Amino acid sequence: MKTKLIEHMRQLVALSGEDAQTVSDAFKEKQLQKKEFLLKKGDPSHHMRFITAGCLKVFSLDNDGNERILQFGIDGWWVNDLYGYLTEQPSVYFIQAITDSTVLQIHRDTLNALYDEIPALDRFWRIKIQNAYIALQERTINMMSESAEERYSRFITQYRTMEQSIPQYMIASYLGVTPEHLSVIRKKISSSELS
Amino acid sequence: MKTKLIEHMRQLVALSGEDAQTVSDAFKEKQLQKKEFLLKKGDPSHHMRFITAGCLKVFSLDNDGNERILQFGIDGWWVNDLYGYLTEQPSVYFIQAITDSTVLQIHRDTLNALYDEIPALDRFWRIKIQNAYIALQERTINMMSESAEERYSRFITQYRTMEQSIPQYMIASYLGVTPEHLSVIRKKISSSELS
DNA sequence: CGAAAATTTGACATGACTCAACTGGAGTGG
C-alpha cells in the first residue's frame, strides 16, 4: 500500500490529491525475502527506498569480514546508501532484509524529473536529510561517550519497536560490542531490574 | 576577506559576479577571541557560519559537566548547531573559539530571502549537508569499530592541518578517550615509529 | 619569575574482547 508513503510525506509537506497520485505512481513496490540483498557494495544505487513492511539493515564489512551495522530500518523508514545515490558512485554499503520485507522505490531520474513539477518534494528531502543528520550527530556523540551498557539501554528504549525483529548479535554489531559482551550486559540489566 | 567564501562556494556551484557580490554583502564578519563563545546551549541559532581564520570547537556537556567535542572547524569549514538553525529551537550545542578566530555569518532571514534570487545557494546547501552527512556516517562507523589508537592515527592523518592548533585534551574528547590514555597512545606510536 | 594549565607517568581497577565450551531451539531428513 502506498498510502503509508503519502501519509508519511504529508507529515512534513502539503501534497494535493493530484500530486499524491503522481508520487504514488512514481514509486514501484519490491518484495524481499529474509536475507535477500537490496543493495550490495559496488552496485550502483539508483533509488530512494521507503520501507512499508519488514526490517532491513545497512552495513559495511571491516577488514576481517565482520559486519559493521550502520542502521536498521522498519516500516516508515527510508533506507539507502545516500553516498552512492547522490554521487552516482558505486555503493559502499550493503542493504539486506532481516525479515521478509517490502520497500517502495523511486529511480533517481524519475525523482529528479518530479522536482520541477512538485516543489514540495525538494523541501521534503531537505528536511529528511537534515533530520537524519541531526539524529546521526547525536548518535555519534553518544556512542563515543557512553559505555556499552548505556548504549544498549538507550537502544532498547529508543527502538523497542524494532528490537523484536532483530537478532541480538546484530544489535551487538550496531552498538559496537561483541555478542558475548552484550549477553553479559543483558544479564546484568535483567538481574538489577528485579531488585 | 570574503573572497575565500566565494571561492569556496564556486567549488560546488556557479555564481555570476553579481551573485557573488550579493552573497558577499549578505555575510557579516565577526571576530572572536580565544575562548570566546560563538554560541551557547539555549541560545537561538540564527546564522550560518563560515570560518575564515582560526579554530573553533562544537561540543555538548555530559551529566558530569565534561565536554564532548562533536566537531572542530578551521578556515574553510562551516560551524553551526544545525538543529537549532533549522528548527529555530534553542541550540543544544556550544560553539567556542579555540584560538582567535574570524567567521562570516549570514542570518537565516537574509539567506532565505536570497534563495529565490540565487537558486545556486539552495543547491549549495543541499550538497553541503549531504556531504556532511556522508562524512558523519563514516566517522560513526569508524568510531564504533576501531580502537582508540586507530582512531587517533586516523585523526592525525586526516586532520593534520588542525592538529597543531588544538590542545591534546580536546583531541581526546573528540576521540572519546581520556587525556591520560591518549598520552599513552602517543608514546606508544612514537616509540614504534623509531624502529 | 611564578601560578595555572596541560601533559606525562605509574599503580590499580574496571570494561570489553577472545576463545572455547555448553545450552537450547529451529529446521531437516530419515
Place this chain on the structure above:
DNA sequence: CCACTCCAGTTGAGTCATGTCAAATTTTCG
C-alpha cells in the same frame, strides 16, 4: 516422531584495552 545438525545465545577463564586517581613534570601565560 526422532535423531541430527546448525545457529543463536550464554557462560566462564584469561587477557588486553581503557578508565581512575594521584603525583610529577612540562608548558603556557600573565
